[in-house]
Amino acid sequence: MMKRSFSENTEQKETPAQQRQVRDHEKTLKEMTAVECVHCSDLEDYYKDTAHLLTLNYDLMKFIFSTSAGSKVLSPGRLFVICHMAHRNSVAVLLRSESPPKVPAVTLTVLVLCSENMVQRNAGEGALLPLPVHELSVPQGKLSHEIVNIAPTDVLYITNQRLALKDPAAMLKPKPPLPGGKKRPEEGEADELTQQLMVIAEKMNQKDEVTTIDPKKDLKILDLDFAEKWSQYKTIKDRLRTYECLGCPDLNAHYGDTYVRKSLHDKVQKLKYNLSQQNLSLLPEYEQRIRVLQRLMYVDHDRIVQLKGRVACEINNCDEVLVTELIFNNVLTDLTAEQIVALLSCMVFQSKINDEPCLTKALQEGQENIIKMATLIGETQMECGMTEPVDTYLETLKFGLVEVVYEWARGMPFAEITNLTTVEEGVIVRCIVRLDETCRDVRNAARVIGDPLLYKKMELASELIKRDIVFAASLYTA
Ligand SMILES: [Zn+2]
The missing domain is CATH 1.10.3380.30 (Sec63 N-terminal domain-like fold)
Structure with missing residues (x-):
């Protein structure tokens, strides 16, 4: 608001290091070309929608898990679809949720389906940024699982399914392997769960549908801000299926290129914004405006x-x-x-x-x-x-x-x-x-x-x- 009132008056003054960065990035950007592909004419819009969708999902999950209604779904056995590090669109079952003291958010411990030879990689910055995923990941090769701690915002879908658990606490305790390849009961249970998750993932992919809980009906979340975001989320989600670029055989590569270019573009925008904010604070009029806003109690x-x-x-x-x-x-x-x-x-x-x-x-x-x-x-x-x-x-x-x-x-x-x-x-x-x-x-x-x-x-x-x-x-x- 304050920024907007003054944007026309802002004179760009040099803040050398940042200015140089902007110039360098802009040069790199110029050298990057947009994806040229007959299938991908609507890829840019698709990218925007997926990026927006993930931001909305982040906000929605953060809200759901902060409410008491949300904590109801947090009981062990709940089936999620998660996106965490190397696990993308993977089905997972909740083993434990806990709120450690002094940490504002809950930590979820889940057992997630993966393949035995899945390469663990630290996906690094931007790893959770939009990826064109419409299918659940179904491991190729020998089935395996991993037990990981995730944040609520790593959850993509809260399904309406629950699996019966016998002894989740035992599964959480790491133990050395038994001699002769024998298995402890809890290891057997983890294997069983892995099998169940595989069947579920395949079934969901066949039906092309994940049945999720409805925050309004099932959790009685009536917050208006939440409702607005939820309806935006659903609109975008329906729209995503209509994109032509989904038919591109190289979508992943083309999407990746777009991601690199767009994130650099966003970085430049952010730098420029910071620079203009710095300049803004030099204006005497800005100070007067702040006084007005303080007097009217818009800022303290x-x-x-x-x-x-x-x-x-x-x-x-x-x-x-x-x-x-x-x-x-x-x-x-x-x-x-x-x-x-x-x-x-x-x-x-x-x-x-x-x-x-x-x-x-x-x-x-x-x-x-x-x-x-x-x-x-x-x-x-x-x-x-x-x-x-x-x-x-x-x-x-x-x-x-x-x-x-x-x-x-x-x-x-x-x-x-x-x-x-x-x-x-x-x-x-x-x-x-x-x-x-x-x-x-x-x-x-x-x-x-x-x-x-x-x-x-x-x-x-x-x-x-x-x-x-x-x-x-x-x-x-x-
Ligand atoms: Zn393409």
């Missing part, structure tokens, strides 16, 4: 982002401080979805018009409240040393389309809408399309503060404005 005295700051970070398409203040001061609470979306248009619509819109009492009050809130922000900015006069700040709000958007959200046909205003059709359409993004921002902000009512209202608002001509009319928005 140590500049640590507070709840308000987190909410503001969700707002990408309009004045994030104003929207956050509206939310925190309950200005939107008693309004209907139609009224909220209409009023939000004051931050999206940008032209000055002389129409005299005819507003209902609630909308008038809403408008007054927004102006009051903006005045407070403007005054705080002045007090903290910023130079923009309050009036100039207030002039950025344009209420000219409030009535139009209100009637549109209430279902008035587009042809009639245009009679309410002198604003051009194309401008109205663009404003409404952008408002949909704003609704999404406010919805996400509501998720962050845990306001399910506002969340639902914003979802409804999105639905109400997404009608016929406006969202079909690509001629205006293209």
Whole structure:
């Protein structure tokens, strides 16, 4: 948020070592060519999706295992699919879960299926980054297993299956081999489990399906943030199967090339971002802005982002401080979805018009409240040393389309809408399309503060404005 406010003013100043790194990496990047392959035209998008999917999986698993509901599935015998070091997409059974003192996360000890001659390799940095895996790994050659400690975030799927265990504790204790190749009972059990895992992996591959638990139904996880990520996860997962590059016989190699190039690209972006952040802190205006944010309690005295700051970070398409203040001061609470979306248009619509819109009492009050809130922000900015006069700040709000958007959200046909205003059709359409993004921002902000009512209202608002001509009319928005 703070960064965004100032990005235009940032002057790039040299920080020599990092600058050199950026230049070197960029040179290397230029020499790398994108994969040229007839099958892999959509590989870049596929890579993006897989990378995103793994990030989501990481967050989801971290959350699940941090809840008490999640710890229910942690009982020994639970069947997972894991991705850990050399074990990729491998089935594993949970033997033990424990939370060592002073360590925030649980450690899972699992017995994982592998082949006897599987080469153990330390996969190193980036090992858990996206790989195109759609099948469970089925060992070739003689079956074996390994008992490993993993983090919850190494779990790819929590299946709804459990295996019966006789003596998991015994399996965990390392013992020297018995003379004559004899086996202890627990070694026998481990072998049996390995056989069972093999049968399960083959069956899952045949059916092309892993039946997982449903966090919402089975674990009753109702957290809104989690639900949003879970639905994104499912959408991407379904989409992954539609990629043409999956038909490429050299997908692994081509994917690997893309991975190398993309991760270098990301590294450069990160370096550049750090550099610009360093420059940013040199600006006096940055300090003034920080004072504003401290005064309004977006960051604390140590500049640590507070709840308000987190909410503001969700707002990408309009004045994030104003929207956050509206939310925190309950200005939107008693309004209907139609009224909220209409009023939000004051931050999206940008032209000055002389129409005299005819507003209902609630909308008038809403408008007054927004102006009051903006005045407070403007005054705080002045007090903290910023130079923009309050009036100039207030002039950025344009209420000219409030009535139009209100009637549109209430279902008035587009042809009639245009009679309410002198604003051009194309401008109205663009404003409404952008408002949909704003609704999404406010919805996400509501998720962050845990306001399910506002969340639902914003979802409804999105639905109400997404009608016929406006969202079909690509001629205006293209
Ligand atoms: Zn290819």
